[in-house]
Amino acid sequence: MTNRYCEVLGIEPPRLEGVKDHREANTFSLLIVALLEAGGPLTLEQVAERFARAGIAPADQALRSLKRCRPGRPPVYREGDLYALDPHAWETDLWAFRLGLRPARAPRIEVVRPAPAPLPGPDQPLTPAELEEAWREERLYGKRSVRRVVLAVLDAHGRPMQPGEVVSFLETCTRWHGVRADHPDFGRRGSPVAVLPDGRWALAPGSDALVRAARGMVRERIEQKRRWASLQPDPVVIRAQIRARERRQAARAAEMAALRRVIVHGFPPERPEVVVVLDVNRRDIRGFAREELDSARRALEGYGLIAGLRVRALLEGLGFDPGTRRLAELGPPKKSTRIGRRGRTIRITTEMLIQGSCGIRRPLGDAATLRGYLASGARTRLLKRLEADAKSLCALYEYGRLHGAVRLRWRGLDEMIPVPWVDRCEPTIHRLARRALESGDLLEVVVGKAPPWEEPWAGARPCRVLEDPEDRFGYWIVDRESRFILDEWDIQRARVRAVTETG
Structure with a gap:
């Protein structure tokens, strides 16, 4: 018997005994491992018994822990008393990595750097290259007094220097040095920096100890920087890993498209x-009556993603085995939410999400009406109502796919609820807007209510994407005609369109 979960993840079936002592192991993660090991749904009682056999905890104690760990959250879902795993969810892949069930996609590369040449002792003068290495983009305040900084510069150049020349050299190293050409302390009695008759700065007699201290200060900072640099990853390796990640994401995006x-x-x-x-x-829709359900099952075989309300129970009742296909449950991602100061709890329904996201007033047919159609044999009316329901569900699916969330609007409440069935490489509104911003192309959007089924781009309007001047990561979607900033949550469809006209 094949393990479908592990087949999708591309890993070997794990054993609880080998994972229970992992540093990332907890009740919920071990529940995921138990489901991966079984390759199918289990009840909490079965998982607790498996925990007991693995020596994790007694069955009764394990069952209490399983009930308290919120076992029905992604990537685990509940169907009746059974708990199953969504192997396509990104959380499943992440837990497999965290628990050591799969290797890292970007393995750590140890970079062997040549050992730097040893630094000279305090008896050797400094060099300009040493100052540039030690002070590059440094703040030369605090312990690095102005006197020590000027002494180090004069020692590195080995000659008297004009004040402006000292300041110019420091400007090439850092903007934050605090040295002025008209420094009032130089040239006074006891100052380590003497001012010559022609105005140049030079090392004063008897400043050898301070010069040696300045050399030690500079070379100590060089050693510290080199030590830190040896602990940092190689920028070349980082860029290579970023490019590899971008290639994987592009391949995943093409697969999802x-x-x-x-x-x-x-x-x-x-x-x-x-x-x-x-x-x-x-954009094709077909209806199947009772005697045509075999054709419906055959029609589903050619799809890689199946979405619907209580989709797993529906497919089971239809007698269709989804195998390793992706399943998207279009029901509410959470059952309820609290509003107001008193924390009033409202129950979230699919109808509320379709109305809030897509603006469809009557999204789904009444169950009693549908039963009446079925009992009276009004198959045509029943099919039409189910087709309208399917179109509403499709509008909700398209909205969630675009935003990665669905919208709940009820009285004064307006919030977005993330949905678990959107892949991270889907062309969300954020990715499309960033692409249009970087390329200078137009972003064509449909705003307001969900567009008609027959014309998905009806009422589309071209928009410009502009940078938000107050947020470096933000952007504005501006209607090209009205020049109004659009509310991103009101967008139903979006695509990037190349600019073919000027103006």
Whole structure:
């Protein structure tokens, strides 16, 4: 029997005994390992018994810990009493890495650097190159007094220097040195810096001890910088790893772009007698009655991602095995939220999310009405209502895919709820806006309500993406015609379009 979870992740099935003592091991992570080991859904009681056999904790204690660790959060999902794993979720891959179940994609490279030449002793004069290495972009304040800085410069050049020449040299090393050409302390009695009749600065007689201290100060800083540099990764290696990561992301983005996606919706949800299959890529929708369910199952075989309400239970009732396909649950990512000062709890429904995200007033049909259609044999009306529901679910899916979240608006509440079924390499609005900003192209967007199913780009308007002057990472999406700044949450669809006209 194949382990589907590990097959998707490309790892060997783990053993709890080999992971239980890992530094990242906790109740939730060990639950993930137990599911990876089983390769399928388990009840919490079964997981607790497996914990007991692995010597982690007695079964009753393990069960209490499992119930307290919020076991139904991503990448784990719950179907009845069973808990299963989403192997395509990024959290699953991250936990596999953290627990040592897969190697790092960018392995650590040990860079062997040649040992630097030993620094001279305090009897040897400084050199300008040593000063540049020690003081590059340094703040020469505090312990590095103006006298010591000037002594070091004069010692490195081995001759008297004009004050402006000293300041100019320091400017090539750092902007923060505090030395002025009209320094009032030089030339006085006891000063280590003498002022010659022609105005040049020179080392005063008897300043040998201070000069040696300045040499030690500079060379100590050089040793410290070299020691820190030896602990830092090589910039060449970092750039190579960044390029490799960008190539992996581009390949993943191309894979996601080529993925065939479908919305499946049926009624009744547990044992569907009527099913609607909506092709997201081709904008095609088909309905199947009870005697045509075999055709519906065959139609689903060509897709790599299946989305719907209670999609796993629906596919099970339909008798379709999803295998290793991606599944997107379009139900609420969380059950409830609290609002107001008193913390009033409201229950979140799919209808609320579709209305808040897409502006569709009547997103889903009433269950009682659908049962009436089914009981009376009104298959045509039932199919039309299910097709309308599937289109609403498709609009919600497209909105979540664009923003990585769905919008909840209820009275004074307006917030975005992240959804777990959006891949990190999807073309989200943030990525599209950054691409348009960097390339200077237009960002074509559909704002307001979800566009008609037949014309997904109806009402699209070209926009400019401008940098936010107050936020280095922010941007503004500005309507090219009205010159208004658009609310990013109101955008239903977006794509980058090259500028073909001037002006």
